[in-house]
Amino acid sequence: MNLAIYACHPSLSKGRKFQEEESLIRNAFQRDRDRIIHSSSFRRLQYKTQVFVNHEGDMFRSRLTHSLEVSQIARGIARTLHCHEDLAEAIALAHDLGHTPFGHAGQDALNECMKDFGGFEHNLQSLRVVDVLEKKYANFNGLNLTFEVREGILKHCSKKNAQKLGDLGKRFIMNRRPSIEAQIVNLADEIAYLHHDLDDGFRSEILTFEKMMELPLFEKFFKAISNSHQLLSSEQKLHETLRLMMNSIISDLCHESFKNIKKFNPQSVEDVRGHKNIVCFSDEMGARFMEIKQFSRINLYEHPRIQEMSFQAKNIIKSLFAYFHESFNQIPDNFKTLKDQSRERAIADYVAGMTDRFANNLYKSINKN
Ligand code: MG
Numbered sequence: 110m111n112l113a114i115y116a117c118h119p120s121l122s123k124g125r126k127f128q129e130e131e132s133l134i135r136n137a138f139q140r141d142r143d144r145i146i147h148s149s150s151f152r153r154l155q156y157k158t159q160v161f162v163n164h165e166g167d168m169f170r171s172r173l174t175h176s177l178e179v180s181q182i183a184r185g186i187a188r189t190l191h192c193h194e195d196l197a198e199a200i201a202l203a204h205d206l207g208h209t210p211f212g213h214a215g216q217d218a219l220n221e222c223m224k225d226f227g228g229f230e231h232n233l234q235s236l237r238v239v240d241v242l243e244k245k246y247a248n249f250n251g252l253n254l255t256f257e258v259r260e261g262i263l264k265h266c267s268k269k270n271a272q273k274l275g276d277l278g279k280r281f282i283m284n285r286r287p288s289i290e291a292q293i294v295n296l297a298d299e300i301a302y303l304h305h306d307l308d309d310g311f312r313s314e315i316l317t318f319e320k321m322m323e324l325p326l327f328e329k330f331f332k333a334i335s336n337s338h339q340l341l342s343s344e345q346k347l348h349e350t351l352r353l354m355m356n357s358i359i360s361d362l363c364h365e366s367f368k369n370i371k372k373f374n375p376q377s378v379e380d381v382r383g384h385k386n387i388v389c390f391s392d393e394m395g396a397r398f399m400e401i402k403q404f405s406r407i408n409l410y411e412h413p414r415i416q417e418m419s420f421q422a423k424n425i426i427k428s429l430f431a432y433f434h435e436s437f438n439q440i441p442d443n444f445k446t447l448k449d450q451s452r453e454r455a456i457a458d459y460v461a462g463m464t465d466r467f468a469n470n471l472y473k474s475i476n477k478n
Contacts, residue, residue, distance in 0.1 A: 113191035115375040115387075117288050123256035123276070126240075127249045137255050142199035144252040148245075150206045150238045151176075156464035158212040158422075160306055160415065169309045172205050175301060179204065182359065183297035187290055189363045190370070190388075196290040197297075199254075200261030204298060207234025209461045210468040211422030218426035219457055226453035233270060234461055235262050236277075241447055242458060250447075261291035285382045289366075292388035296362060303401045304355050310409045311347055318343070324404055326354050326397045361394040425472045429460050432475050 112118060119136040132140055145151055154173035170178075180201035187197035208231050209215035216231045223229040236259060240251040259277055271278030280287065287295075307327075310316035321327045330353040334346060341349070369387045373380075381387060390398055409415065433440055433456045444459045460468070 116192040138195040178301040200294040206238040214419035214422040218423035222430040
């Protein structure tokens with residue numbers, strides 16, 4: 110690995126909460142990545158919704174395939190910018206561990222249920238999963254990950270919550286940035302979901318080629334591929350167009366980030382944290398990217414079919430929360446043993462960890478009686 114001076118070096122890590130002996134064969138970030146992959150929360154991502162609920166069909170993305178795509182994109186960018194690939198990979202694989210069942214609808218519903226008890230935010234919950242909720246090590250709760258991976262997982266945070274997070278929360282109070290690797294994963298996440306949501310949206314027949322031609326970037330590559338290859342199937346045309354779009358977006362991001370590196374000339378990770386974001390798009394590509402975001406919101410996320418799924422999902426989450434509030438003894442004991450944990454937080458932890466399928470079945474069995 111050809112690491113730049115502004116990249117995170119495992120040997121200079123700010124360390125773990127509980128001190129551990131270093132591994133002889135894996136660096137600290139590799140070890141974090143391995144712990145994440147072996148966690149039960151990671152396995153459960155397989156049955157959690159990205160946009161289309163898990164039982165809608167097998168061909169759509171789940172949170173697991175989304176996380177793998179984010180990791181693949183982030184590693185590619187990290188390598189190009191001479192940053193630490195293992196760190197980018199670990200952050201990417203962990204970034205959605207705190208997601209509720211049923212995607213954003215599930216998180217909104219749980220946040221409403223928790224509004225008088227500190228709220229619910231999936232980003233903070235991902236950190237909670239790796240810090241305390243995973244319980245399989247003898248000497249500590251959680252996965253005891255390095256500061257750098259935890260910093261990357263915590264993408265957003267209110268100032269109020271940041272004050273409770275010690276060192277990790279400081280950057281939100283002091284308005285500083287995270288490492289370059291964390292900045293890379295942040296945008297890799299957006300690139301991945303905008304790309305795969307267009308793909309899933311087309312295959313669900315909610316989006317059409319005609320509709321997607323409203324996007325200048327899509328139109329440009331679609332026309333080019335249709336002219337040069339006239340006999341392609343629609344699946345091939347879609348894949349080729351999205352592939353070329355993603356390639357141009359990622360190339361732009363690498364180019365612009367290199368320009369910023371040259372301009373700011375950061376000499377350490379602390380330097381990176383003190384500048385404005387180094388990893389970003391050019392103004393031109395930033396505008397194209399915003400168009401795709403808006404397009405997806407209007408034509409996909411707000412589509413009546415998706416809204417109907419969201420409505421059902423919210424109903425399930427709210428019913429489960431109310432049920433466990435009445436019957437707290439039904440919550441498994443390992444969700445009740447944390448210090449300073451309210452009854453409501455224990456319910457939120459339990460419900461958030463469920464897969465779509467588990468939550469659905471539980472809802473059905475509760476409402477049968
Ligand atoms: Mg994500």
